[in-house]
Amino acid sequence: MTGQQWWRGAVVYQVYPRSFLDTDGDGVGDLPGIVERLDYIASLGVDAIWVSPFFKSPMADFGYDIADYRDVDPLFGTLADFDQLLAQAHARGLKVMIDQVPSHCSTAHPWFVESRQDRDNPKADWFVWADARPDGSPPNNWLSIFGGVAWTWDPRRRQYYLHNFLSSQPQLNFHCAAVRAAQLDNLRFWLQRGVDGFRLDSINFPFHDAQLRDNPAKPVELRQGRGFSPDNPYAFQYHTYNNTRPENLGFLEDVRRLMDAYPDVAALGEISSDDSLATMTDYVQPHRLHMGYSFELLTDDGSPAHIRRTVEALESQLQDGWPCWAISNHDVQRAVTRWGGGAGGDALARQLVALVCSLRGSVCLYQGEELGLPEAEVPFEALQDPYGKAFWPTFKGRDGCRTPMPWTGGDNAGFSRARPWLPVAEAHRARNVQAQDADAASVLNAVRAFLRWRRTRPVLVAGSIRFLDAPASILAFVREHAGERVLVAFNLSGSSIEWTPRRDIALLDVPGIDAAVLHDGCLQFPPRGAAFARLA
Structure with missing residues (x-):
């Protein structure tokens, strides 16, 4: 994919840095590890990489709780390592997209450290603060995706602050013009560094209802979607007021104006709302985001009827917008397990890659999909994901799709010379890259062959x-x-x-x-x- 609008029909390979390749022996993957495997990524026939968060962070949510938007966490390397990654990827014809998390940051971020000191400091209104109700309870009924109330009491200000995710991920106040300007400046920093685009995390979450109105209840039979089971109270509500607010459209237009000042870059929005297809229609427009993806194909239903219904519903609404499809990522159970139920094996793995790469739109392939990796079984004592710990055993969290890439059949599957941050699954070790590379009939070589063929067929790309x-x-x-x-x-x-x-x-x-x-x-x-x- 070269020239203008390279992103239309592109296949984007998602790299989860913690689990890709560890080069410094601490058990956690890093940016030099991605550089070391760029030839492998290029061999797949993909057009771009999306690198999940590598910014400075306490890692409460593994990088989605950012403490410095403009620097690399030492766990992953340095800014110089990122510059090397960018240069080496470009030398191989690969575009580079990086995660950005505009709606929230970490409690360790200097913005929040200052904001929580008192009600009169320069950043006092940079976050969503609210007084308690007369009885001391939270300001409204909003809930966190990770379970429980979306408000945490802070004794310094004697107020509650909002968090749609962990309590260590405070919600930024996008009604404040200075916050919007600061987040646009953070995007500008990376654009000037040479990135080719962004994957915008939870992009329908920046704005909240300024009146803090209660969310309405959802009927019992509708308490589902994006993997939310009835045991997670987040599924009990329509999220009318805590996300997907109309004011967000203006911010997306600001993002697009900024990006239009740079040649040939793209913004991919992650969209998860009560009606994600309708939200995509609003967000993915020529004057807003370049493309977006939702969780409709990241659910348990992989039937032809569901896939057709989903794609047709979006196509009927999207008009000039451009979709992006994914059936696996770092937040959901791997597709060969989720849709195959333990059956299907290599044939299913080959088919799923060909299927998602044949739909109209761009594609995100998650590391390991090209190997046909199933979901890993991670015992409770090895769990790292706070989401999984909170909802075990009915929901085991996201660690099962985040275990290390199996490069070889040797110690730690060639991922690290130290004990990995998550255990290597034995089922993955047998599907390692080295073995599949040498096997002409492997899933890996099938994916390579199909993606090379797809590139020659404009009808599948456009x-x-x-x-x-x-x-x-x-x-x-x-x-x-x-x-x-x-x-x-x-x-x-x-x-x-x-x-x-x-x-x-x-x-x-x-x-x-x-x-x-x-x-x-x-x-x-x-x-x-x-x-x-x-x-x-």
Whole structure:
């Protein structure tokens, strides 16, 4: 992907630095580790990397609690290491996107340290402070995603402060113009350093309702979405007032004006709201974010009906906006486990990468997807994620998708010469990069072959999408661009199936998939098979 708007149809490889490669022997991955493996990333055929937070942080939420937006935490290296990463990635034709967390920071950030001292200091209104109710209880009924009340009492100010996540992640007050300007300046710092874009964390969270009105209750049967189970009280409410406020649109336009001053950069928003598809429609516009992704394909439902319903719903609303799709990331159970239920193996792993890379839009692939890694089992005593500790055992947190990359079959899977911060899963060790690299039939080599082929097909990168009716286990759609029409179909079941499309087709020779065969106009799919065919 070169030239203007490289991000349209790009495949972005998400690197979770803590778990990618440790070069200094402390058991935690680092920026030099990413540099050391850039040739590997480039070999996949991806277009960009997204690097999860590496900024100075107490690491209560593993970097999403930022204490300095403009410096690298010593755990990961130095600014010079980041500059080297940027230069080396660019030398290999890879774009670099980095996480930014505008809505909240760490209680260790100097902004909050100053703000909490009293009610009259220069940063007194940089965070969301509110008086207690007459009985001393919190100002309203807002809840934290990580469980419990979203307010924490601070004795210095004798007020509550808001946090939508951990109590160590105070919410910034975006009604304050100085806060908005400061966060735009932080974006400018990295743009001037040469980054190609941002993944904007929880981008619908910056603004809150200035009147602090109570959120309405949600009916019991609707208490679901983004992995929230009924045992998490956050699912009990519509989050009408603590996020996704209309004022946020103006801030997104400010972000876009800033980014338009730099050549060929992009903003990818993470959007999680009560109606994420409608929010994406509002946020992903030519004068706002370049693209966005939500959690609709990060749920437990991987059926053809759900995928079609989700994509069609977004397509009907999005108009000029550009979507991005992901089926795995650092916050959810890995897709081969979540959608395969322990079955499917390599065929499922190959299929899922081909599927998400065939939808209209850009794609985020999470490290290890190219190896077909299942969710790791992490025992309670080894858990690091505060979210998992709070909701164990009904929800085991996010550690199972964050365990170290298995580079070899040796000690610590070649990730570190020290004990890793999370244990290496034995099921992952057998799927290590070294072994798969040497195996022509591996998931890794299938993914490489498919992504290289995809790059040669503008219809998959830039084409429109239209779904077709098919048997219940088959997801079928047509991609069309510049006069070329391609039928794409996936058998999402573990059984063989036949389907006769109502049109003349000619199968394409596509590497990296378990291909269907065509006999007398009938497509015969193996379990987890796929077909790409040119339409007459």
